[in-house]
Structure formats: structure tokens, C-alpha cells
Amino acid sequence: MMDGDISVESEYGKGSVFTARITQRAEKKGTSLLEPEFSQKISVLILEPDPLMRAYYEECLKRMDMSYKICTNHETFMQELQAGEYRYVMADRDTIQNLDRKAVPDQVSLITLLKMKEHTLMSVQAQDLTIFVPLFSIQAAALLKKLEASGPAAETALSTETAPDYAYTRVLLVDDNDLNLQIAEELMKPYGMQVDCVHSGQEAVDAVKRERYDLVFMDHMMPGMDGIEALKKIRALPDKNCCSIPVVVLTANASGSAQAMYLAEGFSDFLAKPIMLQKLSEILKKWLAPVDEKRRREYRNRWNQKADGGQDEKPGK
Numbered sequence: 553m554m555d556g557d558i559s560v561e562s563e564y565g566k567g568s569v570f571t572a573r574i575t576q577r578a579e580k581k582g583t584s585l586l587e588p589e590f591s592q593k594i595s596v597l598i599l600e601p602d603p604l605m606r607a608y609y610e611e612c613l614k615r616m617d618m619s620y621k622i623c624t625n626h627e628t629f630m631q632e633l634q635a636g637e638y639r640y641v642m643a644d645r646d647t648i649q650n651l652d653r654k655a656v657p658d659q660v661s662l663i664t665l666l667k668m669k670e671h672t673l674m675s676v677q678a679q680d681l682t683i684f685v686p687l688f689s690i691q692a693a694a695l696l697k698k699l700e701a702s703g704p705a706a707e708t709a710l711s712t713e714t715a716p717d718y719a720y721t722r723v724l725l726v727d728d729n730d731l732n733l734q735i736a737e738e739l740m741k742p743y744g745m746q747v748d749c750v751h752s753g754q755e756a757v758d759a760v761k762r763e764r765y766d767l768v769f770m771d772h773m774m775p776g777m778d779g780i781e782a783l784k785k786i787r788a789l790p791d792k793n794c795c796s797i798p799v800v801v802l803t804a805n806a807s808g809s810a811q812a813m814y815l816a817e818g819f820s821d822f823l824a825k826p827i828m829l830q831k832l833s834e835i836l837k838k839w840l841a842p843v844d845e846k847r848r849r850e851y852r853n854r855w856n857q858k859a860d861g862g863q864d865e866k867p868g869k
Contacts, residue, residue: 595618595620598643600622606622609622613692621638639660640661641660645664661699662681664681666684716837716841717743718836718840722763723740723748725748726770728774736769736827743836752777767798767840770802784818800821801823804825821838
């Protein structure tokens with residue numbers, strides 16, 4: 553249908569080469585994907601310690617005729633950022649997430665550079681300012697052209713000033729992948745609840761036996777005991793709380809049939825990977841807000857009763 557072909561060359565024991573060819577043309581004669589049309593010069597600041605990656609970024613940005621600076625260390629990067637001379641600032645996930653937003657000039661758009669091992673965390677939301685590094689040349693051109701046409705995208709990360717506070721609640725995260733746990737934990741930090749992390753289904757069962765959780769996020773595909781088996785063991789525990797605690801499946805299998813299957817297996821809700829902040833916020837509000845308000849009332853009542861004569865620990869301490 554696209555006037556192309558697919559071929560394969562294979563040598564037993566050594567490997568195979570698969571080749572796909574399709575006919576393509578530029579929208580305008582003499583243009584390319586790396587030559588977006590900007591009304592004014594674009595300025596980009598990048599933090600990148602690796603010399604090979606710096607060379608790659610430099611080649612791409614030169615071909616796009618952009619003004620840029622690539623910093624090798626965090627100190628220089630922060631100095632350049634606070635100087636306010638750049639329109640777009642790009643860095644790794646940890647750097648972007650840990651930035652003090654008050655130190656970022658208003659006109660700056662922050663863009664996260666995801667590395668190879670983080671490809672499963674790449675958001676599918678169009679408004680998220682994210683570039684998957686191996687495709688930097690094409691994605692950067694497309695994203696910057698879109699931003700220049702529409703203006704800066706709305707901030708997608710919730711800050712501590714805008715996120716609801718669930719300080720009286722406790723959440724358990726279950727995933728055999730350390731990076732996934734780190735991402736989920738960082739996304740939940742602004743909400744103020746206590747977050748515990750474990751790496752397996754058995755550890756999840758043991759944790760629920762020890763502690764009283766208000767919500768559990770459970771990965772499905774884990775070695776040993778998977779999420780479905782762990783859920784069934786939790787529901788079978790003698791503690792009544794274990795029968796009613798909300799357990800949300802955390803999975804990359806986001807098809808409609810998969811969601812129906814997970815709910816049929818007994819999960820309370822469904823959260824797809826990569827985690828969408830809006831969906832996470834909805835789930836936390838649905839399952840934690842009522843619990844949090846109840847606990848706040850209980851603490852306030854206890855505090856008021858003790859204030860007249862007894863002594864008690866102040867709520868939140």
C-alpha cells in the first residue's frame with residue numbers, strides 16, 4: 553500500500569538482517585525533518601555529562617540552526633538556567649523532577665530526556681514535554697516546532713502547591729523493576745502520603761500483614777508470585793482490612809480486554825504504565841480522599857479532647 557517492500561537475509565547461527573523500504577518525499581522541495589521553520593532563533597540549554605551524547609546533540613542542534621549550550625555538570629547547568637537566556641531546557645528525568653520550580657524563569661519550558669532503559673516510561677500524552685533520546689533528532693524538531701506554534705505546554709507535573717495532601721494515608725507500591733518504583737514514588741511525593749516500596753508479590757503479602765495500608769499499587773508481571781496471585785493471598789488473610797483494601801493493578805497492558813480481566817480477577821482499579829499524572833490523581837482522589845478526611849477528623853477530635861486536660865501527640869507529628 554505504501555509502494556515498499558520487506559526483505560530478509562539470514563545466516564544460521566550468526567543472525568538476520570530485516571530490511572523495510574518505503575517511498576517518502578519531503579513536504580517541500582529541499583526540506584527535511586531536521587529543518588523546522590521558526591519565526592525566530594530558538595535557544596536550547598542541555599545538561600549532558602557524556603561526551604558522546606554531547607556530540608550527538610550538538611550535531612542535531614546545528615543542523616536545526618539553533619542557539620544552544622550543552623553543560624557537562626549540574627552547577628554550570630543551574631547557573632545558565634537561572635540566567636534566563638534560554639527558551640527550552642533539556643535534562644535527564646531526575647534533574648527535571650528535582651528542580652526547584654521557583655528557580656526556573658517563567659519563559660522556560662522544561663523537557664525531559666529519557667534514556668534507553670527508560671523507554672517504557674515515556675508518556676503517550678501529547679502535551680508532555682518528553683523526548684526519547686535515541687530519537688532525539690526527529691522528536692526534538694517535531695516538539696519544538698509544535699511548541700513554537702502553540703506556545704508553552706501547560707505544566708504537567710503536579711507541584712506541592714497544587715496537589716491534594718493525603719498526609720494521613722499510607723500507600724504500598726509493588727513492582728520488581730527498581731526504576732518503575734522510583735518513577736511511581738517520585739510521582740506520588742507531592743501528595744504527602746507515606747509510600748512504601750517492595751519488589752515482589754510475596755513481599756507485598758508480607759508487608760500487608762505487618763502494616764495497615766489504605767491503597768496498594770500492584771504490578772502484574774513479576775517473577776515468582778505475580779500480581780494476581782498476590783492479590784488473592786492478600787484477600788485471603790484473616791485481617792478484615794485485607795479483604796477491603798483497594799488494590800490497583802499497575803501494568804503496561806492497557807487494552808480494554810485486559811482492564812476487564814483485571815477487574816474480574818478482583819482488582820479495585822486500573823493504572824496503565826507509563827503513569828499518566830491525571831489518571832494517578834483521579835485514582836488517589838477516588839480511594840484516598842475519603843480515608844484521609846476521616847483520619848483528619850479523628851485526629852482533630854482526639855486533639856480537642858486532650859487539649860482540655862490530657863496530653864497527646866499533635867496531628868502530623
